[in-house]
Amino acid sequence: MTARKRVEVAAAVISRADGSFLLGQRAPGTFYPGYWEFPGGKVEPGEDARAALVRELDEELGIRAAACWPWLVREFDYEHAHVRLNFFEVPEWTGEINDHVHSALSWQRADALTVDPMLPANAPVLKALRLPRRMGVTQASSVGVAAQLAQLEGALAGGLRLVQVREPQLATAERETLVREALARCRAAGALLVVNGDEALARRCGADGVHLPARALEGLGARPDFEWVGASCHTRAELLAAAALGADYALLGHIAATPSHPGAAPLGWTGFEALTTGLPMPVLAIGGLGRADLATARAAGAHGIASIRDAWEGDAR
Incomplete structure (x- = not known):
C-alpha cells in the first residue's frame, strides 16, 4: 500500500x-x-x-x-x-x-x-x-456582585469582549444572579460570556460556553455541547488533553509573579512558548498580565491574554 x-x-x-x-x-x-x-x-x-x-x-x-x-x-x-x-x-x-x-x-x-x-x-x-484577544475573569467574591457588575459595564464600554465568570466561593443563588446579570450586559455589548466549571449553570442561563478547570479534563468523555469550550491548563499534558477534547481555546499560566500564586515560580514567555508549540487551538496567557503585555504575548505565540485585576481597572481598551 x-x-x-x-x-x-x-x-x-x-x-x-x-x-x-x-x-x-x-x-x-x-x-x-x-x-x-x-x-x-x-x-x-x-x-x-x-x-x-x-x-x-x-x-x-x-x-x-x-x-x-x-x-x-x-x-x-x-x-x-x-x-x-x-x-x-x-x-x-x-x-x-x-x-x-x-x-x-x-x-x-x-x-x-x-x-x-x-x-x-x-x-x-x-x-x-x-475569539477576542482579551478575557476578563470576574472577581466578585473579592469586590462584591454589585461592584463587579459596575466594573463589567465599564470594561465592556472600553472594548472587552470575552468574560469568564469564575466564582467558586459565591453561594449558588448569588453566582447564578451574577451570571444572568453579567450575561445581559455582555449580550447588549456583543461580548461572549463563559461560566467556569458549572455546565448546568451555563446551560440554564444560556451562556455562550463553559470554561473547564484542568482537573475536569481527564474525566470528560466528550466535548461539552456549547458553542465555546475552554480549559485552564498548567502543563503540556493538560494542553494536549484540552486539544484532544476539542476545546476552542485554553488558558495557560501563570506567566508572571502574581498575588494569587505566592511563592510559585512563573512560566515566563520562554516557558509559555515551549509548552504551546504545535497546538491546534489558540491559547491565552494568564497570570500577572495586563493590556500592556498583549503584543509581547502574541509574539510568544499566545492568542491573547486573560486577567483578573487588570481587566476591571480603568479604561479596558
Whole structure:
C-alpha cells in the first residue's frame, strides 16, 4: 500500500488594525480552484516553517513580514495528501501587496465573511479568529456582585469582549444572579460570556460556553455541547488533553509573579512558548498580565491574554 503523501505548509493570517485579514482565491489549475485560503505555501526541505512563510509571502504577495508570530497548527486530510498547516500571525509587513498567484484577494472578518467557499481545513481557524484577544475573569467574591457588575459595564464600554465568570466561593443563588446579570450586559455589548466549571449553570442561563478547570479534563468523555469550550491548563499534558477534547481555546499560566500564586515560580514567555508549540487551538496567557503585555504575548505565540485585576481597572481598551 502506498504511503499517504504528507505536506508541511506555512500559512499567514495577515491582519490590519481593524481586525480584518487577507484571503486569496486559488487559481484555476490548482487543487480546489476557486476556493479561498490564507496566503502561504509548502515548506521546502531544509526550511523551518517561519522561513518558508517569509519566502512565500515575498514570492506570492511581494511583501516582507516585519512581524511573524506563531499561532496554531492544524492537520487535515485532503484527497491528495495529509497536510500540516503551521499558522502564523503577520500584523506588520513592508512593501505593497501585489498578488502573483491567486485569482483574487479580499480583506475579510471572521464574524462577517463575504467570500466562499473556504478550503475545508480552515473552519476551525476562522472560529479561532472570532475569539477576542482579551478575557476578563470576574472577581466578585473579592469586590462584591454589585461592584463587579459596575466594573463589567465599564470594561465592556472600553472594548472587552470575552468574560469568564469564575466564582467558586459565591453561594449558588448569588453566582447564578451574577451570571444572568453579567450575561445581559455582555449580550447588549456583543461580548461572549463563559461560566467556569458549572455546565448546568451555563446551560440554564444560556451562556455562550463553559470554561473547564484542568482537573475536569481527564474525566470528560466528550466535548461539552456549547458553542465555546475552554480549559485552564498548567502543563503540556493538560494542553494536549484540552486539544484532544476539542476545546476552542485554553488558558495557560501563570506567566508572571502574581498575588494569587505566592511563592510559585512563573512560566515566563520562554516557558509559555515551549509548552504551546504545535497546538491546534489558540491559547491565552494568564497570570500577572495586563493590556500592556498583549503584543509581547502574541509574539510568544499566545492568542491573547486573560486577567483578573487588570481587566476591571480603568479604561479596558
